Amino acid sequence: xxxxxxxxxxxxRPSPTGREGEVQRFLVEALxxxxxxxxxxxxxxxxxNLYAVRGRPGYLLATHVDTVPAWGCEGFTVEDGTAYGRGxxxxxxxIAALLTALEGTExxxxxxxxxxxxxxxxxxxxxxxxxxxDLKGAVVLEPTELRICNLQxxxxxxxxxxxxxxxxxxxxxxxxxxxxxxxxxxxxLCELPFLGGSGITVGRIEGGRxxxxxxxxxxxxxxxxxxxxxxxxxxxxxxxATLDRYGAEYTxxxxxxxxxxxPDSQVAQDxxxxxxxTLKRPVSFGVMSxxxxxxxxxxxxxxxxxxxxxxxxxxxxxxxxxxxRELSALSEILIRFLEGRY
Numbered sequence: 001x002x003x004x005x006x007x008x009x010x011x012x013r014p015s016p017t018g019r020e021g022e023v024q025r026f027l028v029e030a031l032x033x034x035x036x037x038x039x040x041x042x043x044x045x046x047x048x049n050l051y052a053v054r055g056r057p058g059y060l061l062a063t064h065v066d067t068v069p070a071w072g073c074e075g076f077t078v079e080d081g082t083a084y085g086r087g088x089x090x091x092x093x094x095i096a097a098l099l100t101a102l103e104g105t106e107x108x109x110x111x112x113x114x115x116x117x118x119x120x121x122x123x124x125x126x127x128x129x130x131x132x133x134d135l136k137g138a139v140v141l142e143p144t145e146l147r148i149c150n151l152q153x154x155x156x157x158x159x160x161x162x163x164x165x166x167x168x169x170x171x172x173x174x175x176x177x178x179x180x181x182x183x184x185x186x187x188x189l190c191e192l193p194f195l196g197g198s199g200i201t202v203g204r205i206e207g208g209r210x211x212x213x214x215x216x217x218x219x220x221x222x223x224x225x226x227x228x229x230x231x232x233x234x235x236x237x238x239x240x241a242t243l244d245r246y247g248a249e250y251t252x253x254x255x256x257x258x259x260x261x262x263p264d265s266q267v268a269q270d271x272x273x274x275x276x277x278t279l280k281r282p283v284s285f286g287v288m289s290x291x292x293x294x295x296x297x298x299x300x301x302x303x304x305x306x307x308x309x310x311x312x313x314x315x316x317x318x319x320x321x322x323x324x325r326e327l328s329a330l331s332e333i334l335i336r337f338l339e340g341r342y
Contacts, residue, residue, distance in 0.1 A: 001103065003327055004078065006030075007096040011076040011085055017066040020115040021046050024065060027095075027113060034102050036111070043126045047115040053131050055108025059267060060138035060302070061098060061334070062124070062293060063091045064117030072318045082323050089310035089322040091117075094141035097309060097327045101334035109338055110135065114293055120254075124293035127300065137267025137303035139337070140294040143310035143322070146275065146329065149288035150268050150305045152295060153198075154226035154258035156239050160185075160250035161219045169212035179207045182218035185246045189222065192238050194230045198289075221253075225289065232257040256291055259298040267303050271333075273342035275307075278333045288312075 001009075013023040027050055028038050036052040043049050050065075067087035076085035083093065095113070102109055110133055114123030129135065142149075162185055164178030174180045182205070190200055200222055207218030226235045236255055243250050261268060263285050275283040288294070290312060294304040309330040310322040336342070 003096055003100040003331060004324060006099045007083060007088070007093060007327075008076070010092040010095055011088065015065050015067055015087070016069050017116060017118045018047065020065050021048070024048055024050050024113065024115070027065070030099060031102070031111065035106075039130055041126075041130075043115055043123050049115060049123050049126060050111070050113040051130055052111040053109070053133070057108040057110040057133060057338075058136045060110050060112055060135050060297070061141065062112040062114065062138055062297065063094050063098070063141035064114045064123060064293060065091065065095070066115055066118050067091070068118050068316050071316070073320055078324070081325060082321050084321045086320060089143045089320055090315035091141065093310055093322045093327050094143070094308045094330070097330040098141060098334060100331040101338065104331070105335045105338055107335075107338040117293055121291070121293065121296055124296035127297065135302065137265060137305070138294070138297050139267065139271060140292050140297065140304060140306045141308040142288065142290070142292050142306050143312045143315055144286065144288060144306055144308050145311055146279070146307070146309060146326065147284050147286035148268060148271055148275065148305050148307050149286045150261045150263050151228040151287040152259045152292060152306060153228065153287065153289045154232045154235070154256045155291060156224040156226060156232070156236050156255050157222070157253040158239070158250050159219065159221045159253060160243055160248045161217060162246055162248050164214060164216045164218070166216040167214040169210070169214055171214065173214060176214055178215045178218040181246060182207065182220060185242065185248065186220065186222070188242050189224060189239065192224070192242065194227070194235050194238060195225065196227055198225050198227060200224050226256075226258050228258040228260050228287065230258065256295055259295050259304070261298065261303045261305055265303040268305050270342060271305060271307060271337055274337035275333045277342060278336050279329060
């Protein structure tokens with residue numbers, strides 16, 4: 001099957017987090033048809049990881065099968081060599097390129113397709129090697145615009161509530177206005193020294209009922225990045241100290257440390273050579289600013305890099321899209337990587 005055919009099949013099976021079962025069953029049959037030994041291993045009820053092996057490979061190729069909800073990005077279309085739709089880049093375009101590569105070579109390969117990446121990361125947290133392979137590292141397929149991301153940001157994600165004092169709106173008391181206090185708190189979070197110029201994301205905010213009433217509560221959810229080289233414990237202390245100064249009540253949703261794999265590691269260098277030879281141009285190293293399954297694989301002691309086609313900035317939006325030409329290039333790189341043709 002050609003790349004676009006694989007992509008159509010994957011897009012025909014919506015897999016928002018929590019509903020990964022159907023697409024995993026499809027992938028089982030697809031990989032068995034390519035000569036793989038395939039295992040479905042339950043992680044959460046009705047939500048299994050997929051592990052597949054052919055021969056005695058040296059590396060793990062991994063990604064996830066779940067997507068974020070549609071959030072207004074409905075349907076699947078292809079126009080002028082670009083595919084549009086929820087999950088077309090994150091992650092189904094990556095999977096389509098991988099399937100095309102696996103079908104295009106008989107080289108040994110070990111594939112892991114995880115559930116739950118877009119929520120709690122339980123899939124990669126549960127990763128194991130059922131066959132006891134001697135793996136030298138892993139490549140996690142995510143949109144990186146064909147840069148090799150050997151670094152990944154950590155993060156502190158939380159929801160918080162800032163209090164105020166309900167009063168008539170015409171008193172204009174900013175010190176009692178929970179929304180204004182919340183805006184000052186968010187600005188202070190943006191200026192935390194460890195960020196080193198990185199921004200933060202406030203994904204949701206709510207408070208107040210009418211301009212004529214000073215609000216006594218404002219809630220928000222934020223994701224604070226932790227750059228590589230910064231200890232997540234120290235970053236967390238600074239975030240919590242800032243919340244405490246405003247008397248905010250908060251709930252931590254996740255705390256993840258940044259990860260780093262040496263650019264001189266064998267997996268990074270082998271992938272670099274494969275990409276450079278395929279693209280006939282220099283390929284750069286970079287930083288993945290989003291959490292990926294690379295974090296859990298790194299915790300298990302596996303040198304891991306993140307690599308793939310498409311733009312991260314477009315993922316999770318109504319404009320999610322990816323160029324088929326870039327996916328084809330990714331597939332060719334993966335074939336060269338698997339075959340060891342550097």
